[in-house]
Amino acid sequence: MKTNRISDLRQKIMSGVVSSEEITLDILSKVKLSNLNCFITMLDAEKQAKQIDKRIKEGFCGRLAGIPVAIKDNMRFRGSVTTCGSAILKNAAVDAEDCAVVERLKAEGAVIVGKTNMDEFAMGSSNTTSAFGPVLNPLDNKRVPGGSSGGSAAAVSAGLAYAALGSDTGGSIRQPASYCGVVGLKPTLGSIDGSGMYALSQDMDQIGPLTTNVDDCKLMFEVLSGREVGDCDCRGLKIGLIKEYESWYNNDTYRVIEKSKDLLTSLGCDFVELPAPSVNAAFATYCVLGNVQSANNLRNIGTPCERDRKLGNEVKKRILIGEYVISHPEIVDKAKRVKSRIIRELTAALEKCDIIISPTAPSVAFEFTEDRSKREIVYSDIFTQPPSIAGLPALSVPCYTRGDGLTVGAQLVGKKNSEGMLFSLGRLYED
Amino acid sequence: MTKQEFDIIIDKANLTKVCENNELFLMVNNAIESLSVLDKYDGDTHEN
Numbered sequence: 001m002k003t004n005r006i007s008d009l010r011q012k013i014m015s016g017v018v019s020s021e022e023i024t025l026d027i028l029s030k031v032k033l034s035n036l037n038c039f040i041t042m043l044d045a046e047k048q049a050k051q052i053d054k055r056i057k058e059g060f061c062g063r064l065a066g067i068p069v070a071i072k073d074n075m076r077f078r079g080s081v082t083t084c085g086s087a088i089l090k091n092a093a094v095d096a097e098d099c100a101v102v103e104r105l106k107a108e109g110a111v112i113v114g115k116t117n118m119d120e121f122a123m124g125s126s127n128t129t130s131a132f133g134p135v136l137n138p139l140d141n142k143r144v145p146g147g148s149s150g151g152s153a154a155a156v157s158a159g160l161a162y163a164a165l166g167s168d169t170g171g172s173i174r175q176p177a178s179y180c181g182v183v184g185l186k187p188t189l190g191s192i193d194g195s196g197m198y199a200l201s202q203d204m205d206q207i208g209p210l211t212t213n214v215d216d217c218k219l220m221f222e223v224l225s226g227r228e229v230g231d232c233d234c235r236g237l238k239i240g241l242i243k244e245y246e247s248w249y250n251n252d253t254y255r256v257i258e259k260s261k262d263l264l265t266s267l268g269c270d271f272v273e274l275p276a277p278s279v280n281a282a283f284a285t286y287c288v289l290g291n292v293q294s295a296n297n298l299r300n301i302g303t304p305c306e307r308d309r310k311l312g313n314e315v316k317k318r319i320l321i322g323e324y325v326i327s328h329p330e331i332v333d334k335a336k337r338v339k340s341r342i343i344r345e346l347t348a349a350l351e352k353c354d355i356i357i358s359p360t361a362p363s364v365a366f367e368f369t370e371d372r373s374k375r376e377i378v379y380s381d382i383f384t385q386p387p388s389i390a391g392l393p394a395l396s397v398p399c400y401t402r403g404d405g406l407t408v409g410a411q412l413v414g415k416k417n418s419e420g421m422l423f424s425l426g427r428l429y430e431d
Numbered sequence: 432m433t434k435q436e437f438d439i440i441i442d443k444a445n446l447t448k449v450c451e452n453n454e455l456f457l458m459v460n461n462a463i464e465s466l467s468v469l470d471k472y473d474g475d476t477h478e479n
Contacts, residue, residue, distance in 0.1 A: 281472040284465060295444065304447045316446065317458045323440040324432065324463055334469045341472060 006216045013066040020066025024049035027068045036136045038155040039114040040073045048111045062109030070161035073115035074198040075099045085118040085130035088302045088310040099196020116151030120312050122200040125380045129314045143365040146176030153180040156210045163211045169204045171384025174396040178360035178409030181398045183217045184210045188416045189391030192224045201290040204388045214426040229420035236268045240353030242276050253359035255400040256410045276345040282385040288335035295322025343390045358383045360396040360409035387413045395422040397429045
């Protein structure tokens with residue numbers, strides 16, 4: 001993918017080669033021509049860009065000065081409605097305040113062009129549960145973009161924003177990044193302030209960036225977290241491969257392992273196979289603990305009749321699973337014990353290696369018409385859920401591109417707060 | 432899960448009987464049955 005790095009673009013804006021208004025109008029015209037359905041709400045981007053251009057002339061030099069970005073529509077933006085992709089919030093009151101990450105983007109001069117489409121209440125992995133219609137994958141319009149941050153991933157992939165924010169509870173940034181051929185980071189749990197975002201499951205929700213390249217992802221992470229991250233020497237690192245993932249590899253996804261080995265052994269990295277049997281129970285653990293919080297979070301939105309009419313079946317299903325397990329506390333306790341075990345096993349694995357590598361998803365993006373009961377579709381988050389449960393940082397970088405242009409990402413998982421190492425390693429996949 | 436249990440959680444979820452359709456019942460029931468995998472990984476003493 002031809003990329004236009006944010007730092008290069010910002011330099012052009014700061015030096016007056018091009019204005020933020022010109023860049024923003026170019027983006028808006030592309031959005032208008034696009035058939036991908038990436039956005040639910042467009043914001044006053046032209047007005048924002050004019051204001052930033054004026055401030056730049058007065059000496060403002062924010063790290064995202066004049067750069068058009070997008071946010072997922074579960075994040076509050078003052079003066080707009082936050083729909084979470086649901087009909088039940090379509091006519092909700094406009095937000096009185098910005099969420100914390102929007103405040104950070106504004107403070108650095110970003111132009112927020114719009115709020116992206118998403119699976120309803122972030123419940124889904126294909127962006128087909130949105131009340132505002134599905135998002136099409138820019139790599140192949142017959143295929144899903146992944147989800148739940150499908151609008152953000154597709155927008156970045158199609159050049160409709162230079163970066164976009166997503167939220168990731170079990171893979172909702174990384175899996176669409178893999179499907180759409182872009183970079184996506186789920187940072188260490190708690191490293192970015194999520195206040196002002198609609199919660200799906202607050203014990204696992206994490207806001208993060210989607211970008212076209214690793215350097216932009218690092219810049220966005222630094223802006224959002226308020227933390228500078230250093231580079232890392234990747235020579236001689238020990239790379240872990242989780243043994244239990246092997247049964248999920250196919251011709252496409254195994255290429256991620258092959259490419260990683262080719263790339264990293266030449267730098268003196270060693271590969272080691274590590275056991276983590278409990279990752280096989282990550283899906284069920286996520287299903288119990290995530291849905292308990294989802295049921296609690298959504299219990300009071302709308303009247304029963306409104307909920308019947310306006311909530312989609314996927315949301316109802318997850319709420320009902322949550323209510324069922326709440327009334328069976330022994331299941332919740334069991335899931336908490338398995339969660340502890342998953343954390344113990346991944347922690348032990350990361351004591352024996354520096355980074356765990358896997359494919360991000362068990363397949364390329366699937367077609368809208370494909371049978372949804374296929375194993376790799378039901379379990380499309382199989383590699384992304386374990387690090388979410390353990391609160392670990394995980395970066396998806398484009399790794400393998402098939403002859404038809406469809407992509408599989410490599411997921412790089414590190415110890416808590418090891419984002420610097422993930423970025424350094426991720427850059428190697430771009431060379 | 433019985434249909435009776437399903438009715439109870441529908442009430443708890445602030446939904447009404449209108450949404451008590453068979454498709455949803457099957458979706459929820461299948462998901463709940465799949466949770467049995469947790470037994471296999473619950474505790475260090477179990478064989479995996």
